[in-house]
Amino acid sequence: MSALPESDRLQLLNRREAIRRVSVLLGGVAFAGGGKLLAAVEKASAAHEATPGDFGAQEVAFLDEIAETILPETSTPGAKAAKTGAFMALMVTDSYSPAERKAFLEGMRQVNEATMKGHQVSFMAATPQQRLAVLTMLDHEQKHVMDSREAADRQRKGLAPLPVDETAAKADGYLPEDRKQGAPATSVSGPDGTIKQPAHYFRMMKELALLGYFTSQIGCSRALRYVEVPGRFDPCIPYAPGEAAWAPHA
Secondary structure, X not given: OOOOOHHHHHHHHHHHHHHHHHHHHOOOOOOOOOXXXXXXXXXXXXXXXXXXXXXXXXXHHHHHHHHHHHOOOOOOOOOOOOOHHHHHHHHHHHHOOHHHHHXXXXXXXXXXXXXXXXXXXXXXXXXXXXXXXXXXXXXXXXXXXXXXXXXXXXXXOOOOXXXXXXXXXXXXXXXXXXXXXXXXXXXXXXXXXXXXXXXXXXXXHHHHHHHHHHOOHHHHHHHOEOOOOOOOOOOXXXXXXOOOOEOOOO
């Protein structure tokens, strides 16, 4: 019998469900940070104003802008309004290994360098269109790295190769030549849940931005459709393309 109050157990289940759903959005890969991530998420709702660990106010603002580029304001508030940058900083501080934290912090510098190289301005001084172009390129890069790592793992295990995704192959054309080889390896979870190698830094940024936004009050209640517990069981609900998805119970 669980010693947790019913309300706390429901919240914990909701956070697990949120992590599972965001993992599906990212292709089913395990999050960097492993089992520590769930515990860190539970602390995040009360720490929006914090600047934990290696992150100061400028770094949190930088992460806010990365998250806002991924999840911009439209008819609903964007990631910056949900204070996703502070969430990302807390997750990296509380749930990432030292190697992962180092890769993440170095990745922030690389995002800025990529913007300087492509547009001759810093990321913070870049326009929304310039920021989107840089992050789109980095997203293709992390996907290329992830697919290469997965192919190598399957070959090592004697498994058949996965079908080739022509869309992903064409996306490699977006990558500069110096980024097609030798990119950071993606995270690989061992049987005990430990991370053998750091994830590609933009993979970590993207998954934390999605997780932070869609577990925030704004993400759950404004970007998604939310019904408070206990709600009602409807086994089949009409859905029209373009409608907001339903949020998990809190």
